[in-house]
Amino acid sequence: MASDTPRTGYALLRDPRSNKGSAFTEEERRRHGLEGLLPPTPSSLEHQVARIHTELANLDVDLQKYLLLSDLQARNETLFYAVLMSDPATFMPLVYTPTVGEACQKFNHIFRAARGLYLPITAKGRLKELMGHWPQPDVRFIVVTDGERILGLGDLGLGGMGIPIGKLSLYTACAGVPPEVCLPIVLDVGTNNQDLLDDPLYLGLREERVRGDDYHAFIAEFVEAVQLLYPKCCIQWEDFANVNAVPILAAYRDKVCTYNDDIQGTAAVALAGIYASLRITGGKLADQRFLFLGGGSAATGIAELLSQAMALEGLDIAEARKRNALFDINGLMVTSRTDLAEFQRPFALDCDPIHDFTEAVKVLKPNGIIGVSTVPKLFNQHVIEAMAEVNERPIIFPYSNPTSRSECTAEEAYRWSQGRAVFASGSPFPPVEVDGKRFVPGQGNNVYIFPAMGMAVYATEATRVTEEMFIVAARAVAEQVGEDSLEKGLIYPPQSQILAASLHVATKVAEYIYDHGLARVPRPDDVKAQIEAKAYKPVYPE
Template identity: 40%
Template sequence: MTNAYNILNNPFTNKGTAFTKSERETLGLVGTLPNKVQTIEEQSQRVYEQYRLRPEGMQRRKFLMEIFNTNRTLFYYVMQQHLVELLPVVYDPVIAPAIEKYSEIFMKPQGAAFLSIDSPEDIEESLRNAAGGRKIKLIVVTDGEGILGIGDWGANGVNISVGKLMVYTAAAGIDPREVLPVSLDVGTNNQTLINDPLYLGNKHARITGDKYYAMVKQFVKIARDLFPDVYIHFEDFGRDNATKILNMYRKEIPVFNDDVQGTGIVCLSGVLGAMNISKQKFTDQIFLTFGAGTAGMGIANMLYRELLVEGMDPEEAKKHFYLVDKQGLLFNDTPGLTPEQKPFVRDRSEFENADELTNLEAVFKTVHPTVMIGTSTKPGAFTEKAIKEMASHTERPVIFPISNPTKLIEASAEDLIKWTDGRALVATGIPSDPVEYKGVTYNIGQANNALIYPGLGLGVLASQAKLVNDEMLSAAAHSLGGIVDPNEDGAAVLPPVAKLQSFTAKEAVAVAQSAIDQGLAGKDIKDAKKATEAMKWTPRY
């Protein structure tokens, strides 16, 4: 193939119409492009105008992915110019149907590595080939079992890895040449996919047990051998595996699980923000987690650890938590408890009406939580009657329905504000418009992990951190404070996505400083701000 063909078809080297006259002569591109030489600003304007002509939703995402596949620098330049508008299109919520349709609309692999449990001998070669000689510093890997709120989507789930990495670059400036999305294809229990002739993944039930964990261990070992500095972000693994895999590695190498830790950090940040507004103490709160799966328990753990950081006794701290799942309040004799749930469940002897605590309203009448976070993926689960019951026992109820995508949210921000007469402090997992109520505009924070993991990743990579521990995660959560003025009427509990790039930079410095202070940073890393600024990539030719 000609040099011109390779350059124009490599998204990392292609500049399209921005190649100058001298570059075209030097690189053998004369005559392969229209004569007009454009600036990246002119290209961006053209791309954005074309984007706006597409119908909302999937068609707009497909167009943006064409730019991503063609010219990575231009894609990120456009993203940074229109971050608030484009983030929900390339990531959540539009990524959900893109995952469901992945095999049907497949065009390009988008630089991902596809690893199959049926061919473990190919893992090293697959990672080498996908990296293409690039020095990989960040991997986002999924096995596709617990995608967003939509469940098991097998190999289609690779789109979540691609999407997360887009956010890392757009929000934090992680160099796109140094990232690698990875799919662990271990099969799927989604019969629709197995029956679908277009499905591109392994058409057998999910492999579990020893063989599954052997593949995970093989992947991690080879990835660390090939890319010694790599930071591994585990994404959307199933309920039974997410915490177990995280715990296998978190004390050995820099790893992060977004569902276990990222959701927990952003919710902790939101609760801290709510305390700034309500002027209440974090240690006085009673927490109810509605949906006690991977995300719910990750949140409970993060809130619990913050109570310990604030000096509370561990046994006392556990008494501040209630877990509610589909069967109601969870007790220590509830069948099928997970290891993550057991520390937080209650004893039936605490309640005279334990058998009646099977729904939210009954739970609220008996225990009086001040903070409720929903990760249930049960649309409409926060009913008007239940919310009014909760609000009758606390002055400023903190309510975060964070299930996503949009169709799975427990309640809308607008309803929560109205049902509590404007007293609720609300964050949602999806973008929510401001709510107008009785002359006040309530800004709704988005409890979006994108507020957290990009800055955390930049801080980890910039500091060359050997591990990612609880102190660094707490530093990330606290770093979001001070961005929103808590004294404004209708102030949001979390900063807006519009300020994502600025507070990501602040968070990265806080995380890097924590690594330095704990002796976990690289030996030459002494200045957190300098290290994070040196790490940032800018989308310029």
């Protein structure tokens, strides 16, 4: 980490933010006492990137590549981001989904250098003190998890730290948020994963998860400490279980600058995919019907944002919610059910119970199905064929990740629909050929939303993150999908162009922030130029 006193010599080579490694020039080596500590011939940044590419190409296992990149981030931050930004489509799956899922599962066995903050509930009453140990005084983004619902993998306890680390790497690589203003945090409140509690290498608290008032008091202390230490900071809640994710967002969304990516980011990327899909299927959003497989915070988050977007097209909000039906392990969510949570009730339908998903498709005739169940293969052949019977171009979105949790594969969706599906998934799938036509599956990855949202908030110093900001972001993503992409079935911008796409989204969201009086800084004459000027670039300082 950077310090007030410039480092020299050996210490400089151990400072990831200032280290240039072999790229230190001969003059810099003399000036900083580095002579003799490095091979004698300086390298360019481009040569260093090529060297890392070669190292990665010699590894066969993605987790090994993840570890190589993690070690690189710990020793030379500029080079790490130069590598990621040199080929984002290749490296995003390595530093985040799907590889990060395995990294979180094995976190305690592959732990190397500490990164971020680890705040145990045993330190309750002292969080401000512990957070004060972080050396960077101006933190603008915190991604925080309690590790209870990591991707579709469940309770990974302290191992959930891999998610905030990975997410914040993408804030920088995909939208140019400066890495020095980002802070990953895990709140360790215990774990109910017995395998972790029995593992002698587990690094977290060896106790069952704290619930109830003590848990929420811990969260409240954390939020207060953030406001005191980092008053311009935005908190992104990540991978909390539904029982906590929904009330936490409800408690703080109107009080501090905060959002939940699993609820709101996932919703926005789904809405973006639907906006783009409608350019293929035709029709207005307000005329569509959707059926969700899964009824948790991700499903209700998407359903609510879709409902709000439908309402902006003139539909009554209550009627809009009835167009977004939820189906969980106990069947279709209907008003006669007594097991619904408060956040699920707005989407309950006044109809007879249905316990088979295929039957629900046949009865409700949705234009699209959206999978957020984290249970693989539930979009089976019967489901896809039923969707193809009631739609000329059925929208099929299996959004659960990692790949092992996807409700169906791209090949299954395209083949079982005779190539008529409009498809996007939460995890990457290779191109598919059906009846001589090649389809390129889109990945409905939150990476199209949260880095851009972060950049907009960073540039404007926004005081709040509102629901409509996510609708603005979704539209901005969808409008960048070209006709050539739609022809191939690709309904998201190419990930190879993620930086340009994110800066476009950030500009649109920043304009909304300025228009609605949510910025702490004056509006510039050119918002787009402001965003581009603030974007981090992985180059060594002179």
